[in-house]
Amino acid sequence: MARKDPGPKADRRRFLTGVVAAGAATAMTPVRSADVVAQAPRAPSALPPSAKAAEAETGTPRELARVKGIPGSDFMVDVIKTLAIKYLPANCASSYRAIHESLINYGGNKMPEFLTCMHEESAVGMAHGYFKVAGKPLMTLCHGTVGLQHASMGIYNAWCDRVPVIVVGGNDMDAATRPPGVPTFHSAQDINALVRDFTKWDDTPVSLQHFSQSFVRAYKIAMTPPYGPVMISLDAGLQQEPVKNHGGEKPYIPRYVPTAPPQGDSGAVKEAARLLAGAQNPVIVADRAARTPNGMTLLVQLAELLQARVIDQGGRMNFPRTHYLSAPPAAVSGADVIIGLELSDFWATVNAYTDNAMNEGIGTNSTRIKRDTKLVSISSVDLNTKANYQDFQRFQVIDVQMAADAEATLPALIEAVKSAIPNERKAAIEKRGEAARKAYAEGNERTRAAAALGWDASPVSTARMCMEVYGAVKSLDWSLVASEGNVSNWPNRLWPLEKYHHWLGRSGGYGVGYGAPASVGAALANRDLGRFSVSIQSDGDLMYAPGVLWTAAKHKIPLLAVMHNNRGYHQEVMHVQRLSNFRNRVANLGGDMGPVGTSIQNPDVEYHKLAEAMGWWAKGPIKDPAQLGPALREAVAVVKGGQPALLNVWTQPR
Amino acid sequence: MRFSRLRVIAAVVATAAALLAAPNAEAAGSAEKGKVAYVKHGCWQCHGFVGQGGVTGPKLAPNPMPPEAFAAFVRFTNGAMPPYQKAILSDEDLADLHAYLQSLPKAPDYKNIPLLNP
Numbered sequence: 001m002a003r004k005d006p007g008p009k010a011d012r013r014r015f016l017t018g019v020v021a022a023g024a025a026t027a028m029t030p031v032r033s034a035d036v037v038a039q040a041p042r043a044p045s046a047l048p049p050s051a052k053a054a055e056a057e058t059g060t061p062r063e064l065a066r067v068k069g070i071p072g073s074d075f076m077v078d079v080i081k082t083l084a085i086k087y088l089p090a091n092c093a094s095s096y097r098a099i100h101e102s103l104i105n106y107g108g109n110k111m112p113e114f115l116t117c118m119h120e121e122s123a124v125g126m127a128h129g130y131f132k133v134a135g136k137p138l139m140t141l142c143h144g145t146v147g148l149q150h151a152s153m154g155i156y157n158a159w160c161d162r163v164p165v166i167v168v169g170g171n172d173m174d175a176a177t178r179p180p181g182v183p184t185f186h187s188a189q190d191i192n193a194l195v196r197d198f199t200k201w202d203d204t205p206v207s208l209q210h211f212s213q214s215f216v217r218a219y220k221i222a223m224t225p226p227y228g229p230v231m232i233s234l235d236a237g238l239q240q241e242p243v244k245n246h247g248g249e250k251p252y253i254p255r256y257v258p259t260a261p262p263q264g265d266s267g268a269v270k271e272a273a274r275l276l277a278g279a280q281n282p283v284i285v286a287d288r289a290a291r292t293p294n295g296m297t298l299l300v301q302l303a304e305l306l307q308a309r310v311i312d313q314g315g316r317m318n319f320p321r322t323h324y325l326s327a328p329p330a331a332v333s334g335a336d337v338i339i340g341l342e343l344s345d346f347w348a349t350v351n352a353y354t355d356n357a358m359n360e361g362i363g364t365n366s367t368r369i370k371r372d373t374k375l376v377s378i379s380s381v382d383l384n385t386k387a388n389y390q391d392f393q394r395f396q397v398i399d400v401q402m403a404a405d406a407e408a409t410l411p412a413l414i415e416a417v418k419s420a421i422p423n424e425r426k427a428a429i430e431k432r433g434e435a436a437r438k439a440y441a442e443g444n445e446r447t448r449a450a451a452a453l454g455w456d457a458s459p460v461s462t463a464r465m466c467m468e469v470y471g472a473v474k475s476l477d478w479s480l481v482a483s484e485g486n487v488s489n490w491p492n493r494l495w496p497l498e499k500y501h502h503w504l505g506r507s508g509g510y511g512v513g514y515g516a517p518a519s520v521g522a523a524l525a526n527r528d529l530g531r532f533s534v535s536i537q538s539d540g541d542l543m544y545a546p547g548v549l550w551t552a553a554k555h556k557i558p559l560l561a562v563m564h565n566n567r568g569y570h571q572e573v574m575h576v577q578r579l580s581n582f583r584n585r586v587a588n589l590g591g592d593m594g595p596v597g598t599s600i601q602n603p604d605v606e607y608h609k610l611a612e613a614m615g616w617w618a619k620g621p622i623k624d625p626a627q628l629g630p631a632l633r634e635a636v637a638v639v640k641g642g643q644p645a646l647l648n649v650w651t652q653p654r
Numbered sequence: 655m656r657f658s659r660l661r662v663i664a665a666v667v668a669t670a671a672a673l674l675a676a677p678n679a680e681a682a683g684s685a686e687k688g689k690v691a692y693v694k695h696g697c698w699q700c701h702g703f704v705g706q707g708g709v710t711g712p713k714l715a716p717n718p719m720p721p722e723a724f725a726a727f728v729r730f731t732n733g734a735m736p737p738y739q740k741a742i743l744s745d746e747d748l749a750d751l752h753a754y755l756q757s758l759p760k761a762p763d764y765k766n767i768p769l770l771n772p
Contacts, residue, residue, distance in 0.1 A: 356732050448771075452764040453713055454706030461706060467769040474772060488708035494770075570699070574710065577696040581736035587696060594699070653699055654708040 069242030072208050073102035076239065079212045079253050081111055083219050085139050085166070087130065087524065088112035089123040089551070091150075093143035095170025095186055098239035100141070112139065115524075115555050118547025120147045124154030124229075125517025126524070126548070127165040129481060132316075132504040133525035135292060137164040137222055144171030144191040144233065152195055153511045158229045159198035160344070160391045161315070161508025162288055162381065164222035165229040166215075167195070172236035173204075183236075192231045197388040202231035208243060209251040216254045225261040225291065225405040226380040264378055264402035264409035272339065272376045272400050273416030277425065279337035279374075281432070282308040283327070285349055286318035289341035289406040293500040296320070298410040299341070305417055307433035314492055315344060317503040322496045324440040325433075332368050339376040341406040346377060347394035357582040378413075380405040391509065447493045459650040460625045462564065466490035468625070469534060469562050472632035476532040476640075480504070481522035482515040483536035486571070487564055488654050491536070501531065512569075513544030516561075520552045523559035523644075532639065537561040537646070539600055539607065540569045546610060552644045553615025560639045561646045562632075563607050565621070566653045573598040573653070611646040620648025682746070683721075683753025691747045692754055695738065705755050711735065715758035724752050 076099055092100060104114055117123040120142045127138035142151050148169045158165045172178035172187045192202035201221045205211035211234075218230040243251065264272075276282045284303055290296045299319050303310045309327035312319045318341075319326055332338055332350060340346050350369045358364045375398045382403035385392050402409065421429070451463035466487055479501040483491050497503045504522055507514035515538055523533035542549075542563070552559055573594035580587035580595065592599035608620035617638040619631050628649060635645040692698060700711030707713030711734075718724060725748055728738050738748075764770045 354734055356734070357736070358732060448764040450707070450713070451770055452767055453761045454702055454704045455762055455767060457702075457704045457706070459703070461702065462708065463706075464769075470772070471769050488710075496772075573696075574699050577699055578736045581738060581742065584739055584741045586742045589694070593693060594696075652702045652706070652708075654702070654710045 069244075071098060071102060071106075071239075072211075072241050072243055073099040073239040074106045075208050075243050075251060076211055076215075076234075077102045077107040079215050080139065081107065082253050083216070083256055084136075085112045086134075086136065086528075087115055087138050088140065089115040089117045089126040089138065089521070090141040091117045091120050091123060091143075091147065093141070093147050093170055093186075094183065095144050095147075095172060095236055096141045096168070096234060096239065097170075098236065099168075099170075099234065102239075115551060117551050119545040120151035121154040121513060122517040122520075122545045122548040122551065124151045124158060124165055124167065125514055125545075126521030126551070128154065128158045128161065128163050128507075128514070129504070129518030129521030129523075130525045131163050131165070131227075131521075132518075133479065133481070133501055133522045133529070137166055137219070138521075139166035139168060141168050141170065141234075143186055144169040145186050145188050145194075147186075148191055148194055153509075153513065154517070155195050155229050155231075156198045156389070157507045157509040157511045157514050159200075159389075159509065161505065162226045162228060162342075163508070164227040166218055166222060167199070167229060167231045168234050169231065170236060170239075171204075171233045173233075174235075174237055178236070191233050195229075195231050197386055198229070198391075199231045200228035200384060202233070204233040204235070205238065206235070207246060207251075208238065209246040211238065212251055212253045216256050219256060220259060224259040225408070226384050227291075228384065261405035261408040262380060262383060262403070263412065264404035266412070268400055268402045269409065269412050269416050270420075272378075272402070273413060273420040275337045275374050275376060275400065276306055276308070276339060277417055277420035277422075279306075279308075279335075280428075281335050282306050282337040282339070283311065283331055283335035284308050284339050284341065285311045285313060285332070285343060286341040286406075287313040287315035287343045288318075288505070289410075290316050290318045290500065291405075291407045295407040295410070296500055298407065298414065302410060302414050302417065304433075305414060305421075307429045307436065309436050309439075311349075312492075313343065313349070314489075314503065315342070315505045315508075317497060317500045317505070320498040321492065322498055324437045326440065327436070328443060330368075333370075335369060335373055337374045337376065338369065340379070341410075342379050342381070343377065344381075344391070345393040346375070346398065347396040350375065350396065351394075355578065361582060374399045376400040376402075378402045378404055378406040378409050451490065451494060454652065456625060457652065458623050458625065459566075459652050460622070460628060461652045462487040462654060463490050463494070464625050465562065465564065465628065465649055465651055466536065467494060468628045468632055469536070469560075470495050471629065472636050473532060473534050473560070476636075477530070478502070478532045478534055479522065479526050481526065481533045481535045481559070482519040486538060486566075486654060487536055487651075501526070501529075512538075512541050515541040517545065517548045519559055519561065520548050520557055523552070524555070524557050527557055532560070532636075533558065534560040534562065537563050539563060539565045539567065539605065542607065543600070543605065546614070549611055549616055549644070549646075550614040556642055557644060558639045558642050559644045560635055561611075561644070562635075563620070563646065563648045564651050565605075565607060565648055566651050567601045567604060568592075568594045568599045568653070570594075570598075570653050606648070608646060608648040611644075611648075616644045616646050618646040618648065620646075621650050622647060623650040683749035683751070683756075685750070685753040685757035687747075688750035688752070688754025688757075691750050695743055695747065695751070697751065700735070704758055706761075715755040716760045718752060718755040721749070721752045724748075724755075 123140040169191050171191050203214040205214045222230045303325045309331045310319045352366050354364045377398045454461040519535035526533045576595035587595045590596035608618035611618035638645040701714050705715030731737050
């Protein structure tokens, strides 16, 4: 263990005495337990602190004893630098102060660059969004207990969305020597336990050599499909103690070599190809199939080879929406073979659940597909299922199931399908393509006609808002960095999403509060690539941790955030209304528009002022749709100049 | 899976009965009062303030369904929309709602909206 060497430990105690406040001072004067019992209970006091306490709080620390040798945290920085992690969004905390100091001074605050965050959830959300643009993970640091608790929802979203984030939590493990009071509140035996159910791997290194192996291993595991967050607990003592030989040798840094993603079993690939090639109406469904732009290219190849319609569920940008084989979810109904690629919920892809009052209020289920439809699945998540959190969804019987990465398996599947298609089927397959073209054109007409409904309404319709935004950015190399499904999916239905960075998917775990930080993180990655970032920002989402707006301004991250301000937690507005109706009661609105506890109004939040206060250019509230276009033009100019900009738009509910 | 065919059939029978019994909502309704009722009873939540619809509910306007069918659906639906029985929505409010939807103007033709024809 890190604390077995008495020399550095003693040095560390002296080091701490200069900076730790009254709690540490008290520790220097042991108090017998009998004395404690004898003391009368103390009433709360508003008196000024004692001279000793005041000096500890405000005085200049004494000259500190230096730790001899190279600080362990400098070596940790050397390890981190080998992995070319570009940024480190984090909220500062004393439990990782040693590595913090090493990163910014010894490491020169480059690779990684420290980004000041105001909430750990924001830091993880930024890393989440960044990865989906850059394809490279970021690391974050957090306080071991309270900071990790703040971060945990963001980590769960990353877990469900199969995104790698390297989380490092400071923790002072030696209960005999760590400072009493606050630092002890902020320590735990096993901080990783808090997030173990939704991280791929975690470790608690007890030596620097252990750290270097753990960190490289963590990176490697996070970056092997299925991707996911990992956690390392970082002992405060280990950070501060000097580098020592390990087994007679200096600690080394293992070389990172990526692990190849898992590919589908060759027999299963052949059987899937046989089913697809022989199908009358095969349908492809993709959720997180494309991990990279090449995944899109492969999916187009497979679809065109089969002339099969593709339902893109939008976990990632899998398939161009402008392609005639792009299809709506209802396309499963006529299929005789369905192949699901990295689906998060196969059951709900082929079944419907209706939230009605039937069956004692638990709703009804029905199938969406024909009885004999064959189902094929390729999903790497089958390799990494845990028990507690239910992100594996309902059980669905699958005819051919491959626990494998879809993108890595597609080349073999394409070749197998080519071999399996008999010549006499080729004309029928071409004809299927003609029918798909017709269905695609008709669907587009219906969608645009639906978008015109309420076009001039106030508050602004979500279709109008989305198309005004598209009109303002269409000539740029744009990237829609966040848009949850609460604007009736208009961007997916109307925008010509064609490139991998046009659409980044959603939060994964549907933990509200993802949109704002993920947008900022994705915009950071897009900034470095010279792209324009735009987000549709929900009101409730922003208010979870709005401090990320300041982070964007502080670090000059250009982003156009257009508020979908429907003044409520609208999903819950509908849920409480639904339950009121089921129980035959009038919903209590309490003076708002939605049922009590679901509205964000009276007073209305002035999001534009909030953003301005944090260094953004902002305008609003915009209620008249005619004012939106001109405001967008102004905002786009600001963002092109390198600043973040926000428009507060009052919108229809969905 | 819990298929509840019997209950669906029962609901259809009830709907048919209601069709026969429903008052002529259109004749009695007030569009002005209906606009208020539309917000008060939460219709806007899934269908939008002008009945334009979205992923959470179909469009209601312009050209709403006939008043009798409208009344029957609102009272007895057991699909995605929760029913509104008389205890929470009076016949008068129901008629006003229909009148409001009937009063909403036709949407512009999308072919004449440049942003929908990029």
